[in-house]
Amino acid sequence: xxxxxxxxxxxxxxxxxxxxxxxxxxxxxxxxxxxxxxxxxxxxxxxxxxxxxxxxxxxxxxxxxxxxxxxxxxxxxxxxxxxxxxxxxxxxxxxxxxxxxxxxxxxxxxxxxxxxxxxxxxxxxxxxxxxxxxxxxxxxxxxxxxxxxxxxxxxxxxx
Numbered sequence: 001x002x003x004x005x006x007x008x009x010x011x012x013x014x015x016x017x018x019x020x021x022x023x024x025x026x027x028x029x030x031x032x033x034x035x036x037x038x039x040x041x042x043x044x045x046x047x048x049x050x051x052x053x054x055x056x057x058x059x060x061x062x063x064x065x066x067x068x069x070x071x072x073x074x075x076x077x078x079x080x081x082x083x084x085x086x087x088x089x090x091x092x093x094x095x096x097x098x099x100x101x102x103x104x105x106x107x108x109x110x111x112x113x114x115x116x117x118x119x120x121x122x123x124x125x126x127x128x129x130x131x132x133x134x135x136x137x138x139x140x141x142x143x144x145x146x147x148x149x150x151x152x153x154x155x156x157x158x159x
Contacts, residue, residue, distance in 0.1 A: 033150065036120035039087055040145060041153040043131050046085050047099045047113045051133060051141050053080050054101060054109055058135075063103040067094050078103055089116025089128060109135040115147075123147055131156065 057063065057078035065080060066073040073079045084097035091100035091114050099113040111133040115123040123129045129147040136142070143156035152158030 032120065032122075036122050036147075037151045037153070039115070039119050039123060040131065040147050040151045040156075040158075043085070043087055043113050043115070043119075044143065044145075044153050044156050046087075047111050047131060047133060048143075050080055050082070050099065050101060050111050051135070053078070054103055054111065054135065055139070057103055058105055058109065061105070063105065065093075065101050065103060067098045067101070086118045087116060089114045089119075089124075108137070123151070 057065075060078075062076055062078040064077045066077045067080055067082050068084075080101060082094075082098045084095075086097065088097045088099060090096045091098075091112065093102075094100040097116070099111050102110045102112075113131045115129050115131075117124060127146075129145065131143070131145040131147070134142050134144070145152050145156050145158045147158045149158035
């Protein structure tokens with residue numbers, strides 16, 4: 001009487017495990033690159049929303065920046081009404097999670113976002129990477145980032 005083989009042999013199972021391991025070795029770094037690129041794009045969008053506020057402040061002649069919507073401000077202040085982002089770190093002037101904004105009627109105005117601890121490791125590795133919007137005297141905004149070029153979104157060249 002013949003018996004039928006049921007199940008997989010050890011060799012067949014080892015081949016399947018090896019194939020899954022190879023696929024994971026390729027997929028995980030690609031996924032990490034995708035995450036870093038999406039985080040740079042997200043910060044570009046979040047900080048780009050402040051360009052209109054900075055333009056309005058320059059037109060009104062106010063240069064004293066108040067960052068958070070909850071902070072008290074006077075009529076002479078430029079209230080950005082920023083919300084805290086979990087991807088941004090601490091800067092010199094701005095609270096944690098908010099981009100630093102420098103408004104200058106005579107020189108370039110800037111919006112500087114420094115990637116914080118919740119961003120991808122390649123963006124927070126020393127020195128921490130930044131994304132900067134710069135407004136020239138003609139009112140034209142340009143974007144640049146210190147993140148590697150492979151993570152930089154279109155319109156914001158990296159290094």
